[in-house]
């Protein structure tokens with residue numbers, strides 16, 4: 001199967017799952033900023049999603065996207081280390097034009113994943129999980145997302161932790177978005193600066209939307 | 221007046237493919253700044269021969285930047301720090317008096333060391349053999365107006381064709397990927413009418429061979445383009461991806 005056996009096939013899977021996760025992040029960040037504008041509105045969205053069948057299906061598809069992205073990330077990274085060989089250079093200097101994030105995608109991914117586990121415990125476990133199983137896992141009603149958000153971010157430590165997480169994700173995305181387009185073949189000499197610009201703009205907007213929430217609670 | 225400098229060389233010495241290698245330090249005094257890097261190594265080898273020692277093995281041929289035979293990872297860069305130059309075009313005036321210069325062979329699993337600084341780049345030849353050609357004779361150079369080709373396309377194909385297959389791309393890549401090389405070879409032919417006919421088959425065959433030989437997966441870092449002595453652009457990699465994906469989805 002060429003999606004597993006060939007390098008470009010594997011990269012194709014990586015880029016498709018990555019792009020899918022980016023689309024999810026755009027949706028997620030748009031949904032989140034509602035909590036600043038109107039906590040009631042935010043709770044209405046939480047209520048609407050909750051444990052309804054479409055939200056559960058969405059969660060399963062999303063989880064599959066994550067799992068495939070991570071499994072392929074491991075596979076590609078291991079293969080790349082093997083291709084590099086055991087004997088490393090004694091002196092190696094980075095090229096100025098090479099983005100730092102492009103050489104550290106796996107490390108950035110692992111950081112993102114680590115915080116994601118925490119994020120699941122902070123919200124998903126107390127909201128969708130509680131609603132699905134009927135077990136009371138948090139302090140508030142499972143659909144009262146706004147209460148969970150303001151409770152968590154009443155601690156400045158959590159605000160800082162989430163901001164650090166988002167910075168790592170920003171680095172992953174600034175390379176990831178253009179790299180995914182490049183992998184899909186959507187690039188040429190004219191488009192290279194544009195594609196990189198699009199990548200920077202998309203990642204920055206998404207991350208700023210996410211970040212506005214801990215920042216808002218930090219200063220209010 | 222000839223300006224001269226003194227440098228210390230730290231060179232990777234390895235007796236054979238299976239032998240254990242190590243760095244050996246050599247002092248080179250009064251090196252003319254007008255000499256090329258390879259000439260400086262020639263002087264070192266003459267000295268070693270006179271001392272009845274084994275000379276340093278390194279690859280070279282044309283010494284004018286067109287054959288792709290020279291290699292060497294010099295002070296952390298393939299073909300040295302200068303951009304758009306091959307090792308044979310690198311001159312000693314680019315180094316400072318008293319500088320220590322570390323010289324290593326290409327390090328990539330698909331390029332095993334043969335001896336000292338010489339590596340086996342046969343893998344690139346095997347990739348070419350898998351499809352980097354046009355199967356029939358297309359005759360002599362046609363008249364310029366016989367098959368009209370736009371200047372943009374002609375330039376793009378020519379840029380890809382400047383690849384000399386030296387291996388600096390895979391040597392520079394943290395993933396040991398040969399994508400820039402394969403992309404250049406696929407592009408130069410896929411862009412022109414003579415090569416277009418077999419474009420799909422070629423892309424599939426060359427990528428399959430590249431993977432089989434153990435080169436890594438490209439993560440679009442761009443280190444290859446930065447180190448390429450011919451500055452072949454990674455946008456050719458986007459074209460290779462396009463050609464390959466198109467071919468696979470058609471099957």
Ligand code: HEM
Pocket residue numbers: 011014015016017018019021022025069070073074076077105106108109110112113172173175176177179180181183437438439440
């Ligand atoms: C919200 C989460 C994530 C998003 C939106 C995301 C997005 C992306 C995108 C768009 C790419 C570019 C694909 C390409 O170059 O073709 C990418 C690459 C990559 N991701 Fe993620 N990613 C996420 C999480 C993760 C996690 C959790 C890991 C690993 C543990 C990870 C590891 C990687 C690696 C190693 C690459 C480079 C692969 C390559 O270029 O070959 N990512 N990601």
Ligand code: FES
Pocket residue numbers: 280281282283284285286287288289290306307308309384
């Ligand atoms: S020796 Fe021919 S390119 Fe350097």
